[in-house]
Amino acid sequence: MAWQETVAQTVAGLGFDLVDLERSAGGLLRVTIDLPWEPPAEGQAASVEQFVTVEDCETVTRQLQYLLEVENVDYRRLEVGSPGIDRPLRHQNDFLRFTGQVIDITLKAPIGATGTEVAANRKKFRGTLERADEEGQWRIVWSDEPPVKPGQRVSKKRVQAPLQALTFRLDELQQARLAPLVSFKGRGAAGA
Incomplete structure (x- = not known):
């Protein structure tokens, strides 16, 4: 052994x-x-x-x-x-545990899709993890809109970028990690 x-x-x-x-x-x-x-x-x-x-x-x-x-x-x-805030995700159980969390993934091969807003040679994505089906497929949902900086004024007429989704299987991933999102506003201020 x-x-x-x-x-x-x-x-x-x-x-x-x-x-x-x-x-x-x-x-x-x-x-x-x-x-x-x-x-x-x-x-x-x-x-x-x-x-x-x-x-x-x-x-x-x-x-x-x-x-x-x-x-x-x-x-x-x-x-x-301990794994820390950028914990690697490797097993099916890890993906089940962190469904709904923001994760970073790197694909083994570029997506290769043309005619979409996503570059055909793109391999890295950051978005919210969702379960696509019971057969081991997962989905990551993201928006390519840049985040609003603290104190920045945002027009009410501003059109938000559309959400995009990518469906993948675990064997297509080179790496997956929890996204290291840190808030210095205290414990009760999630999403604030």
């Missing part, structure tokens, strides 16, 4: 999901963990989002230090952390 599989099993055994496992040339071994998520049952409201704590990272770090010593894995520094 490869050491990567052993790390994944150890992290799962401690009650966490392994989000990412990265090894750099400088001897850094970076392990990203998150709390497990299950979709809410039919008719139930979504549960309150919980986050990985420093104590959780410390617990996983201690256990992995013992494991990596036993497995004789050569590394200089071990970092265990």
Whole structure:
């Protein structure tokens, strides 16, 4: 069994999901963990989002230090952390969890569509994630209108750019991440 599989099993055994496992040339071994998520049952409201704590990272770090010593894995520094505000999305469960959130995607190949407002060689998109169907297709909805700057006056007669949508499957993605949107207005000011 490869050491990567052993790390994944150890992290799962401690009650966490392994989000990412990265090894750099400088001897850094970076392990990203998150709390497990299950979709809410039919008719139930979504549960309150919980986050990985420093104590959780410390617990996983201690256990992995013992494991990596036993497995004789050569590394200089071990970092265990949470995914952060630009969390990578890799599995179907990640997309289910973050439906309705703003994400950044990069396609493996350009869309190649002509006769539309979207450039045919475009591969990167930022928009709201939606479920397209039950067969594993997803949709990202966006507007190419530039965001209004704080304090900028906006004419009431201004015509808004139309919304655009792109349907994709997970195997068409090179990369997907939550968009790192930060508001400094406080916790209750989402959308303000």
